[in-house]
Amino acid sequence: MAERKTDEFSGDLVALADVAKALGHPGRLEILRILAGRACICGDIVDRMPLSQSTVSQHLKELKKVGLIRGEIEGPRICYCLDMDAVASAQRGFTRLFDGIACCNTEGETNEKCG
Amino acid sequence: MAERKTDEFSGDLVALADVAKALGHPGRLEILRILAGRACICGDIVDRMPLSQSTVSQHLKELKKVGLIRGEIEGPRICYCLDMDAVASAQRGFTRLFDGIACCNTEGETNEKCG
DNA sequence: TTTCTTTATCGTAAATTGGCGATCAACGAT
DNA sequence: ATCGTTGATCGCCAATTTACGATAAAGAAA
Numbered sequence A, B: 001m002a003e004r005k006t007d008e009f010s011g012d013l014v015a016l017a018d019v020a021k022a023l024g025h026p027g028r029l030e031i032l033r034i035l036a037g038r039a040c041i042c043g044d045i046v047d048r049m050p051l052s053q054s055t056v057s058q059h060l061k062e063l064k065k066v067g068l069i070r071g072e073i074e075g076p077r078i079c080y081c082l083d084m085d086a087v088a089s090a091q092r093g094f095t096r097l098f099d100g101i102a103c104c105n106t107e108g109e110t111n112e113k114c115g
Numbered sequence C: 001t002t003t004c005t006t007t008a009t010c011g012t013a014a015a016t017t018g019g020c021g022a023t024c025a026a027c028g029a030t
Numbered sequence D: 001a002t003c004g005t006t007g008a009t010c011g012c013c014a015a016t017t018t019a020c021g022a023t024a025a026a027g028a029a030a
Helices: A011-023 A026-037 A042-048 A053-065 A084-103 B011-023 B026-037 B042-048 B053-065 B084-103
Strands: A069-074 A077-082 B069-074 B077-082
Touching: A011 A026, A011 A053, A011 A084, A011 B011, A011 B026, A026 A042, A026 A053, A026 A069, A026 A077, A026 B011, A026 B084, A042 A053, A042 A077, A053 A069, A077 A084, A084 B026, A084 B084, B011 B026, B011 B053, B011 B084, B026 B042, B026 B053, B026 B069, B026 B077, B042 B053, B042 B077, B053 B069, B077 B084
Parallel strands: none
Antiparallel strands: A069 A077, B069 B077
């Protein structure tokens, strides 16, 4: 079974893992980078990516699923842009993760055996 | 093919995506959280996780693959600990990612259409 | 040596992922 | 009403992921 036992973990952990998973593909990172410049029509994103239109569409869907981007209908095309609130929230999530990881180790008291 | 076209993207992007992918599972985040407290014998990690020994072992392997943790043989058992250099490097990677994403949008000039 | 403990690996199964071409639906334009 | 453009969705395939039990390997202990 490729399904995660997500029930067994805290909601925070699952939420952060979901965002991390969405970031876990270079193509999706590239899309975010593109959208960081400016909001973009889907076709423009496809033109800038070494992937087919359908594949890019799937990646967009996944980024939309975790809320990092939004798409707005603009006549016959879709204008994609970052959701800065979601981006900021994700950033906080990772900051808290790394802070939590670092806190007990900067003391220089633990992990000495492995250092 | 579930294989990514990683050649088509920049090395930086691929490297960060690999770390993000490793973080993309709540179990692996939980393992990092556990190891943040102190270095741990594999068995202790297994005891604290709602997953089987073999499954935990696989997750450890994946975290090891991206360098976030190390394992040192200690008699018949293995002592796992965070690799703080790799953790710091990952943190920098995400910081740069989010800084890069935020830079062009805090100006309040772009993405207005989607706001 | 035999046994126990510990952890990695193997084998298996099911689900998901990543990729693509083809098609469909929606809209503007003719 | 028809055509062209745009982008989501469908169907397909292969590879990867997640999970587990069972087994193997390595060392401690008896």
